[in-house]
Amino acid sequence: xxxxxxKEMTEHEMVEHEARQIREALRQSFPPVNPExxxxxxxxxxxxxxxxxxxxxxxxxxxxxxxxxxFLFFPQLILVFAYHL
Amino acid sequence: MxxxxxxxxxxxxAFETLARQFQGDIYAWTVRxxxxxxxxxxxxxxxxxxxxxxxRQFRPDGNFGAWARRIATNLAVDHLRRKRPEQSLxxxxxGPPQPDRLLQRETREKIQQAFRRLPAKLQVAATLALVEExxxxxxxxxLGTSVGAVKLRVxxxxxxxxxxxNRLGVRP
Numbered sequence: 001x002x003x004x005x006x007k008e009m010t011e012h013e014m015v016e017h018e019a020r021q022i023r024e025a026l027r028q029s030f031p032p033v034n035p036e037x038x039x040x041x042x043x044x045x046x047x048x049x050x051x052x053x054x055x056x057x058x059x060x061x062x063x064x065x066x067x068x069x070x071f072l073f074f075p076q077l078i079l080v081f082a083y084h085l
Numbered sequence: 086m087x088x089x090x091x092x093x094x095x096x097x098x099a100f101e102t103l104a105r106q107f108q109g110d111i112y113a114w115t116v117r118x119x120x121x122x123x124x125x126x127x128x129x130x131x132x133x134x135x136x137x138x139x140x141r142q143f144r145p146d147g148n149f150g151a152w153a154r155r156i157a158t159n160l161a162v163d164h165l166r167r168k169r170p171e172q173s174l175x176x177x178x179x180g181p182p183q184p185d186r187l188l189q190r191e192t193r194e195k196i197q198q199a200f201r202r203l204p205a206k207l208q209v210a211a212t213l214a215l216v217e218e219x220x221x222x223x224x225x226x227x228l229g230t231s232v233g234a235v236k237l238r239v240x241x242x243x244x245x246x247x248x249x250x251n252r253l254g255v256r257p
Contacts, residue, residue: 015240022243023215025250029196030216033120035113041126042104045133049097052134 089145100140104133107150111157114227117217118161118209128164132157151226158209158227165205192255199249203242210235211242 071078091099111132116125135156136143143152200208209228213219214235225232250256 018247019215019240019243022246025196026200026211026216026246029193029200030120030212033116034122035116037109037112037126037129038122039126040105041108041112041130041133042101044126044130045104045137046101048130048134049137 087145089143089147089149092149093140093143093145095140100137103149104136107153108133110150111153114154115157115161117219118158118212119164120212124164128157128160132160135160154227155229158229162205162209165208168201195253195255196246196250199246199253199255202249203245207238207242207245210238211246214239215243 071081088099088102092103108129112125112129115128115132116122119125119128132153136153139156143149200211203211206228210224213224213227214221221232221235225235228235
């Protein structure tokens with residue numbers, strides 16, 4: 001492949017040339033976007049948080065239940081547990 | 086106690102402060118990828134919601150902005166994957182159409198069409214690097230990969246795009 005000045009292009013130059021052409025074509029095909037946020041999104045985030053409250057996973061409840069059961073049947077373990085806190 | 090630590094503990098006031106502080110940055114990053122203000126707003130809300138849900142995974146000595154940007158990028162990639170090819174990826178500029186001196190409208194549409202067919206990860210890397218001219222290290226950070234991997238994705242995107250354009254009979 002010939003370059004602009006008629007010289008043979010190396011593979012690296014060809015890759016660069018190709019990338020430049022594609023970059024230019026993309027820039028002309030993609031209209032610029034305005035990166036400025038037009039409104040405060042916090043109220044929408046809050047609504048979403050309220051609509052989907054963070055739930056305690058089932059294994060946390062299972063652990064709580066298991067601990068309660070152990071302390072119910074072996075109350076002396078409460079002292080051991082308290083000692084290690 | 087500092088703001089990030091309070092956020093990690095689930096204090097909603099701390100999260101509100103962070104959300105208001107970073108929503109503009111998250112939106113700006115997202116809109117550069119998805120190129121639609123409405124979708125970018127929705128994805129920004131989704132990003133902030135996921136950030137709050139994942140707060141326990143955040144290390145208070147870490148970089149909140151970089152973490153938020155990574156979550157936003159993952160959501161944008163997922164969005165591009167889900168997006169049907171016939172939907173328009175690119176918004177038209179507001180106001181009267183500018184004279185198209187270099188590329189005909191048809192050519193532009195074919196380039197957009199070919200670009201939409203690229204894998205989502207290649208689209209993101211190519212959009213941010215080639216169109217938006219974002220620094221490679223920032224793109225790598227947002228994609229959770231290395232600068233070398235981003236360069237490879239951009240290279241592959243260029244190659245694939247060139248092939249598809251040749252198939253469509255377009256020479257950029």
